Amino acid sequence: xxxxxxxxxxxxxxxxxxxxxxxxxxxxxxxxxxxxxxxxxxxxxxxxxxxxxxxxxxxxxxxxxxxxxxxxxxxxxxxxxxxxxxxxxxxxxxxxxxxxxxxxxxxxxxxxxxxxxxxxxxxxxxxxxxxxxxxxxxxxxxxxxxxxxxxxxxxxxxxxxxxxxxxxxxxxxxxxxxxxxxxxxxxxxxxxxxxxxxxxxxxxxxxxxxxxxxxxxxxxxxxxxxxxxxxxxxxxxxxxxxxxxxxxxxxxxxxxxxxxxxxxxxxxxxxxxxxxxxxxxxxxxxxxxxxxxxxxxxxxxxxxxxxxxxxxxxxxxxxxxxxxxxxxxxxxxxxxxxxxxxxxxxxxxxxxxxxxxxxxxxxxxxxxxxxxxxxxxxxxxxxxxxxxxxxxxxxxx
Amino acid sequence: xxxxxxxxxxxxxxxxxxxxxxxxxxxxxxxxxxxxxxxxxxxxxxxxxxxxxxxxxxxxxxxxxxxxxxxxxxxxxxxxxxxxxxxxxxxxxxxxxxxxxxxxxxxxxxxxxxxxxxxxxxxxxxxxxxxxxxxxxxxxxxxxxxxxxxxxxxxxxxxxxxxxxxxxxxxxxxxxxxxxxxxxxxxxxxxxxxxxxxxxxxxxxxxxxxxxxxxxxxxxxxxxxxxxxxxxxxxxxxxxxxxxxxxxxxxxxxxxxxxxxxxx
Numbered sequence: 095x096x097x098x099x100x101x102x103x104x105x106x107x108x109x110x111x112x113x114x115x116x117x118x119x120x121x122x123x124x125x126x127x128x129x130x131x132x133x134x135x136x137x138x139x140x141x142x143x144x145x146x147x148x149x150x151x152x153x154x155x156x157x158x159x160x161x162x163x164x165x166x167x168x169x170x171x172x173x174x175x176x177x178x179x180x181x182x183x184x185x186x187x188x189x190x191x192x193x194x195x196x197x198x199x200x201x202x203x204x205x206x207x208x209x210x211x212x213x214x215x216x217x218x219x220x221x222x223x224x225x226x227x228x229x230x231x232x233x234x235x236x237x238x239x240x241x242x243x244x245x246x247x248x249x250x251x252x253x254x255x256x257x258x259x260x261x262x263x264x265x266x267x268x269x270x271x272x273x274x275x276x277x278x279x280x281x282x283x284x285x286x287x288x289x290x291x292x293x294x295x296x297x298x299x300x301x302x303x304x305x306x307x308x309x310x311x312x313x314x315x316x317x318x319x320x321x322x323x324x325x326x327x328x329x330x331x332x333x334x335x336x337x338x339x340x341x342x343x344x345x346x347x348x349x350x351x352x353x354x355x356x357x358x359x360x361x362x363x364x365x366x367x368x369x370x371x372x373x374x375x376x377x378x379x380x381x382x383x384x385x386x387x388x389x390x391x392x393x394x395x396x397x398x399x400x401x402x403x404x405x406x407x408x409x410x411x412x413x414x415x416x417x418x419x420x421x422x423x424x425x426x427x428x429x430x431x432x433x434x435x436x437x438x439x440x441x442x443x444x445x446x447x448x449x450x451x452x453x454x455x456x457x458x459x460x461x462x463x464x465x466x467x468x469x470x471x472x473x474x475x476x477x478x479x480x481x482x483x484x485x486x487x488x489x490x491x
Numbered sequence: 492x493x494x495x496x497x498x499x500x501x502x503x504x505x506x507x508x509x510x511x512x513x514x515x516x517x518x519x520x521x522x523x524x525x526x527x528x529x530x531x532x533x534x535x536x537x538x539x540x541x542x543x544x545x546x547x548x549x550x551x552x553x554x555x556x557x558x559x560x561x562x563x564x565x566x567x568x569x570x571x572x573x574x575x576x577x578x579x580x581x582x583x584x585x586x587x588x589x590x591x592x593x594x595x596x597x598x599x600x601x602x603x604x605x606x607x608x609x610x611x612x613x614x615x616x617x618x619x620x621x622x623x624x625x626x627x628x629x630x631x632x633x634x635x636x637x638x639x640x641x642x643x644x645x646x647x648x649x650x651x652x653x654x655x656x657x658x659x660x661x662x663x664x665x666x667x668x669x670x671x672x673x674x675x676x677x678x679x680x681x682x683x684x685x686x687x688x689x690x691x692x693x694x695x696x697x698x699x700x701x702x703x704x705x706x707x708x709x710x711x712x713x714x715x716x717x718x719x720x721x722x723x724x725x726x727x728x729x730x731x732x733x734x735x736x737x738x739x740x741x742x743x744x745x746x747x748x749x750x751x752x753x754x755x
Contacts, residue, residue, distance in 0.1 A: 109548045115597055115675035145671075145679035212675050268672070268680060303604035308688055325669070329683040335537070403624045 113208035114172045116403070119216050121168040122150055125190070132158040134340060134456035135384075136221075137391045144323050146264070149256075151218045152195075156223040160193035163220070172208030177201060195220040205257065223456075224252035228343030228490030232259075234294040237282045240269070245278045248294065254339050256317040261296075261316045265327035269304040269313075279315035279466070281377045286482060288351045288435040293430050296466035298357060298373070298475045312477055314470020318463040332396030332471055338459035340384055343490035344448055345460055346380045348409060348440045350486040354431035354466075357476030360423070371423040373476035374413060375431060376468035379442050379488070380461040381407035383452070385421035396471040399461065406458065409442035413468065421468065435482070462488065500580040528570035528577075531710075533720065535563040535750025537587040541621055541730055543740040552594040554664075559588035559622050563748045576578055579633045579643050587746050588622030588655075594663045597675070604691045612675055615668030617680055619658040623744070625651040627724060629706040634715040641710040647724060649702040649744075656694040661687040697735040702726045702744055710752065 123140045127130060132154045133139055143150055155161065166189045167175050173350040177193065184204050193201055200219040207213065236249040245263035261280040266273065275281070279299045287293035296315025305311050308328055319339050326334040356373040383404045384392050392404050400410070403412035411429045431438070452458065464483055467475025538558045543550075565583030595617045601610040631645035645692075661684040662668025668682040680690055708722035731743035 107546045107547060108550060108552070111551060111596065112548045116671065117676065118679075145677075207675065214676050264678070268609065268678075269607070272606050302607050303691070304607055304609055307604070307691065308686065325679050325681050326686060327680065329681045329686055367621075 541745030
């Protein structure tokens with residue numbers, strides 16, 4: 095009884111709540127009578143905005159045109175939204191008011207926190223689908239440090255989300271603040287490619303004391319298209335990697351220059367050495383249906399990137415599998431890669447015929463993914479496994 | 492724990508009913524005369540917490556509080572200079588601590604391990620556990636208010652033999668739990684109770700080995716040799732090293748002891 099009184103006693107000493115300091119756009123919705131005339135999917139009119147994103151783009155059909163669209167922002171409680179007028183002044187933004195998105199106009203928004211001490215700038219625009227022939231080629235020559243200056247990012251074709259390759263580097267930054275840009279899991283190697291130009295290196299790294307604290311001891315080097323939502327990196331790492339970009343062409347084959355050297359000691363999630371297992375890299379091309387029967391978005395992540403029932407086509411580097419289809423850790427990998435460069439071809443095998451109408455309406459999404467440890471999503475692998483990648487070509491029908 | 496409280500309460504009422512009629516100043520000490528000294532052996536139950544004062548606005552709600560440890564054994568020596576006034580000094584060995592579960596908002600954290608630093612503003616549930624073993628050395632002025640009541644007050648010094656300070660952060664009951672890295676506009680990193688983030692295990696290394704504070708003690712003469720007492724140790728020094736950046740506010744140990752004492 096006496097003890098139960100303590101929290102009540104303490105509760106009476108709790109000072110008044112201070113105003114919020116955050117000032118995020120959490121989601122943006124555009125309101126249209128018949129969205130699919132303009133957009134590919136109904137769900138394309140609403141975007142949730144992850145905390146690291148400030149340039150919000152809506153992609154519409156290449157032939158569609160928009161004018162002013164009623165727009166709703168979901169922002170941090172208590173914060174105030176302003177839209178910048180043509181002369182640069184902030185005008186309070188009322189949810190539901192029409193915003194001129196004609197001719198790919200970039201509209202600038204300014205969000206001020208409830209306590210007025212913090213603010214963030216955002217842009218919102220509606221852009222046309224980038225024209226694409228289907229076939230893609232990546233030489234990894236175009237890279238730069240990210241805005242924080244801590245790790246590298248690589249340009250990808252505009253058809254990929256944000257026009258960039260994604261990887262786990264932003265997550266590694268949380269655990270290993272002291273790491274230099276070239277000590278991250280995904281790094282460029284100038285003059286490292288088979289042709290003497292730059293290539294990309296994925297290396298499985300130790301995540302240090304904070305990684306051990308949350309039982310995520312290693313970070314596999316990774317490279318994929320889609321979204322890396324670093325916000326989920328601690329709670330549900332498999333959800334952080336949101337794979338794929340809607341794609342208008344049917345991929346049939348991936349060709350890439352690869353070389354691989356496994357790290358010497360394979361470890362499980364708890365950091366215990368597993369004898370008799372050699373680490374393996376992973377490469378996969380996945381084509382999947384991105385909308386369910388009810389019209390909801392289907393987004394593959396680390397949980398189901400290779401096992402989702404929405405997958406229609408799959409190509410993967412050869413591995414040993416258990417009888418039930420799960421990954422088999424083994425001492426005899428069959429991927430065939432060595433520490434010498436070689437050109438590898440991975441065909442995409444289809445489980446079903448694609449629906450041409452769905453394909454034309456961006457109803458399928460393409461994933462190209464690489465990892466230096468194939469068990470990396472579950473924090474299994476060998477520290478020091480090195481996977482070099484260059485001149486990746488995707489062939490489409 | 493509850494037993495101890497009930498026992499103390501029972502003793503208290505028993506003492507009142509037995510001795511109510513024969514209050515006498517002489518009975519304060521078995522030793523002859525009023526200007527003499529003696530010893531008091533004390534055994535008590537300790538309850539309290541280590542807390543910032545006043546509570547910072549970052550703390551929004553205390554969901555739970557549970558004492559840990561809670562044992563104090565000590566001895567005091569006293570000397571009276573007059574009928575009412577004297578001094579007292581002693582050594583109280585203690586094992587005390589607590590567990591709290593609190594909702595916080597915008598709580599600045601700065602975690603450092605092996606040169607790696609994570610810092611930012613946390614909103615969610617913060618669980619703290621601390622235990623301390625040590626000895627408190629009070630030096631008190633003692634004043635006899637009546638034939639039955641005695642009050643003592645003065646400074647004390649606590650020496651800690653061992654201290655633990657651990658905890659974890661995760662989402663609150665509404666599912667809100669996240670760190671904004673560096674600043675309120677930084678990367679939002681979600682936290683959940685399925686995968687809570689513990690405090691680094693180096694926190695106890697950042698704790699001060701000594702504390703200074705004020706003790707106030709009330710003794711009630713229950714029987715010829717037996718006192719019932721309650722005392723409060725109010726820490727005046729921060730438990731953390733001055734250069735410890737993980738916790739931005741000062742925290743003070745404030746513990747009360749309730750128990751019985753035997754007078755020699």
